[in-house]
Amino acid sequence: MRDKASTHHDVIIIGGGPAGLAFARSLAGCGLDIVIIERQPLEALADPAFDGREIALTHRSAGIMAALGAWDRIDPAEIAPLRKAVVLNGGSPFALSFGGEGEGQDRLGHLVPNHLIRRSLFHSVARQEGLSLITGQAVTEVRADRDQGLVRLADGRCLTGRLLVGADSRFSDVRGRLGIGAEINRPGRSMMVCRVEHEGDHGGVATEWFEHGHTMAMLPLNGRLSSAVLTLPTAAMDQLMRLSPAALGQDLTQRYRERLGGMRPVSAPYVYPLATTYSHNFVGTRAALIGDAAVGMHPVTAHGFNFGLQGQETLACLIREAAEKGRDIAASLLLRRYEMQHRLATRPLYTATNLIVGLYTDERLPQRLVRHAALRAAAGLPLIRQGVTRLLMQHR
Numbered sequence: 332m333r334d335k336a337s338t339h340h341d342v343i344i345i346g347g348g349p350a351g352l353a354f355a356r357s358l359a360g361c362g363l364d365i366v367i368i369e370r371q372p373l374e375a376l377a378d379p380a381f382d383g384r385e386i387a388l389t390h391r392s393a394g395i396m397a398a399l400g401a402w403d404r405i406d407p408a409e410i411a412p413l414r415k416a417v418v419l420n421g422g423s424p425f426a427l428s429f430g431g432e433g434e435g436q437d438r439l440g441h442l443v444p445n446h447l448i449r450r451s452l453f454h455s456v457a458r459q460e461g462l463s464l465i466t467g468q469a470v471t472e473v474r475a476d477r478d479q480g481l482v483r484l485a486d487g488r489c490l491t492g493r494l495l496v497g498a499d500s501r502f503s504d505v506r507g508r509l510g511i512g513a514e515i516n517r518p519g520r521s522m523m524v525c526r527v528e529h530e531g532d533h534g535g536v537a538t539e540w541f542e543h544g545h546t547m548a549m550l551p552l553n554g555r556l557s558s559a560v561l562t563l564p565t566a567a568m569d570q571l572m573r574l575s576p577a578a579l580g581q582d583l584t585q586r587y588r589e590r591l592g593g594m595r596p597v598s599a600p601y602v603y604p605l606a607t608t609y610s611h612n613f614v615g616t617r618a619a620l621i622g623d624a625a626v627g628m629h630p631v632t633a634h635g636f637n638f639g640l641q642g643q644e645t646l647a648c649l650i651r652e653a654a655e656k657g658r659d660i661a662a663s664l665l666l667r668r669y670e671m672q673h674r675l676a677t678r679p680l681y682t683a684t685n686l687i688v689g690l691y692t693d694e695r696l697p698q699r700l701v702r703h704a705a706l707r708a709a710a711g712l713p714l715i716r717q718g719v720t721r722l723l724m725q726h727r
């Protein structure tokens with residue numbers, strides 16, 4: 332990897348998060364000159380700090396990570412099997428479950444800490460031929476016309492490229508600078524993630540529990556550890572964050588009705604303000620958006636990065652094919668094909684997720700009755716449950 336950017340590149344990727352890194356890796360070996368611009372310092376990319384997120388990856392995503400040479404870089408002891416998922420509604424004893432019923436795999440998917448995904452992807456591109464990395468730099472200008480894309484950095488450097496790719500998170504600055512709008516939904520809630528040790532055995536089962544006033548998920552990690560994921564209105568979350576670790580453990584134990592016995596935090600809590608985003612377009616003139624910059628999912632269906640991996644793979648395949656045939660890698664038709672395929676892949680679940688979240692966080696009586704009925708109806712329809720299970724597992 333060269334440490335200085337040249338002034339002209341084939342592909343300029345803005346954002347060295349997991350989507351940007353995976354995309355750069357997907358283009359390895361096709362002779363393109365690629366540069367990644369990341370505002371964080373190099374050390375934060377090479378050895379990212381634990382950020383509380385445990386990412387549920389589908390089988391398809393694990394396959395993509397393996398093909399990128401990133402999966403084998405993750406210590407297997409850090410990968411936890413997700414065997415079954417259960418959805419609970421309020422105080423009802425009824426539970427809707429997915430997986431664990433002879434789906435032909437021992438697990439629905441895998442849980443992997445986000446910082447290890449980032450680290451493994453970084454090291455898989457670290458010595459990639461034809462790839463430069465510029466870190467610790469803010470972007471001050473982004474524009475593109477029919478001939479080329481242009482990016483100016485805070486230190487005055489100017490980069491031009493045949494294709495600009497925005498991989499700079501759901502609050503993408505690149506998207507705005509390219510004049511692409513987005514649906515942005517801020518429900519006024521925050522999500523806390525925290526590793527907890529508990530007395531009981533989770534059995535590899537993830538639980539999503541829509542309780543009145545809060546939503547709580549428990550994601551099973553190896554041993555008697557889980558990731559507690561609590562969603563609250565932002566003001567209530569601010570209060571919760573004032574608790575000592577011991578008091579937080581007690582609070583979580585009570586909220587979870589001692590289903591796993593006493594809980595004790597073994598990491599700091601990390602809070603993420605919730606916002607879902609869906610770009611009006613995933614492409615513009617000589618430009619494309621990938622990862623959360625294109626589709627910022629609500630974490631409840633655990634598909635944000637799964638979609639990010641899928642989308643970057645779709646775009647990279649089209650670009651590789653064009654490069655091999657000596658065609659324009661940013662041709663309008665190529666970019667439109669990416670947009671169409673990625674929209675088809677993501678829009679249904681994005682919309683369904685937001686509807687589910689809306690329904691299950693609405694405390695009015697009719698909504699509570701509807702969600703109870705919806706869970707029971709889904710439980711009585713094995714084809715629906717199998718369909719959702721297959722969606723969650725995503726075999727190739």
Ligand SMILES: Cc1cc2nc3c(=O)[nH]c(=O)nc-3n(C[C@H](O)[C@H](O)[C@H](O)COP(=O)(O)OP(=O)(O)OC[C@H]3O[C@@H](n4cnc5c(N)ncnc54)[C@H](O)[C@@H]3O)c2cc1C
Nearest residue numbers: 346348349350370386387499500622623633634635636637
């Ligand atoms: C609590 C939580 C739980 C989640 N659980 C799951 C899950 O179970 N399964 C799943 O699939 N997904 C999950 N997700 C979603 C997943 O984390 C994201 O989809 C994924 O991180 C998106 O990757 P990205 O590279 O697109 O964006 P990011 O991870 O946001 O990375 C963007 C990068 O761009 C950089 N950047 C931003 N702006 C600029 C700029 N102007 N110039 C240069 N660099 C810039 C940032 O520093 C960052 O490195 C979860 C998210 C949260 C918050």
